[in-house]
Amino acid sequence: MINSEETIGEAIYRRLRADIISCDLAPGQKLKLEPLKARYDTGLGTLREVLNRLASEDLVVAEGQKGFAVAPATVADLRETADLRLLLESHALKLSIARGDLDWEGEIVSAHHKLAAIEKQLLGGQNKQTVEWVRYDFAFHNALISACGSRSLLTMHATIFDRFLRYHMLAASFRGSGVVSDHRALLELALARDTQGALAMLSTHIESGLNHVLQTKLLAA
Structure with a gap:
């Protein structure tokens, strides 16, 4: 339309x-x-x-x-995409935690609430919710970095996020309770303005996503 x-x-x-x-x-x-x-x-x-x-x-x-x-799906491209996502998202998250106001806090709480609701359904076996999860997953991560103050940074991050997401769609499986815990921790660390804790959690989160896709052994060398 x-x-x-x-x-x-x-x-x-x-x-x-x-x-x-x-x-x-x-x-x-x-x-x-x-x-x-x-x-x-x-x-x-x-x-x-x-x-x-x-x-x-x-x-x-x-x-x-x-x-x-x-574009082919390869291990090398996945690793490069994960590195780029971590670089961009970490910088934007650091800026957002420093600059975010009460409205920003409200946005990330709201985005997490929607994401958590979908994740609860997925943990309950409703696998048809995967497409919705993808949408709310991006919305939550985008909300976390939305106060960074740079439209260009947000645009670049969205492009790389989608490249990373393609690999998860190829794997076609939900990561389970680990990813749910990651998202809850990211929310709490951001609200607490714990920059170093949030950056460390983000790194672990992206690395876990990378390993999840690699374990499917669906990618070309």
């Missing part, structure tokens, strides 16, 4: 990007223009523009005369 402020190209970009991150378009899959044209009901020029934009985000690979393909 295209809103009044969104161009057709932007809408196609958003849909195609979401399909890559959710792994509806699988890692390494060839992105042939004619099938994509039919799938997204758009022109070839728009598609090429969108695919080049996604290539700049490392979600698509341009293969010269062969066209385009979804």
Whole structure:
């Protein structure tokens, strides 16, 4: 659905990007223009523009005369993505804890409440809630860093977060009680303005996510 402020190209970009991150378009899959044209009901020029934009985000690979393909899922890329996420999110979290006001505290409490509700359902065996969990997981982490004062930093973090998320969608499994405990600890440490504790918890949290995906043994070397 295209809103009044969104161009057709932007809408196609958003849909195609979401399909890559959710792994509806699988890692390494060839992105042939004619099938994509039919799938997204758009022109070839728009598609090429969108695919080049996604290539700049490392979600698509341009293969010269062969066209385009979804970026492969590899151990090396996952590790690099995790390192970039930790670098960006740690810096933004440090700034947010220093600058965040009462409204910021309210936002992270609200975001955590929604995330915890979904996690409770997942722990109860309702696996169909995984897609909702993904949305609320990002909302919570974004709320934690939202007071950093830099729109560019938030944008870069969101891009890297999505790259990291693609690997979790590929693994297609919830990490369980450990991730729930991580999120609760991050909330409490942020509210206590314990910067060093929060940064250490974030590092552990991202490392645990990395190891969770690696244990599935679904990635190319």
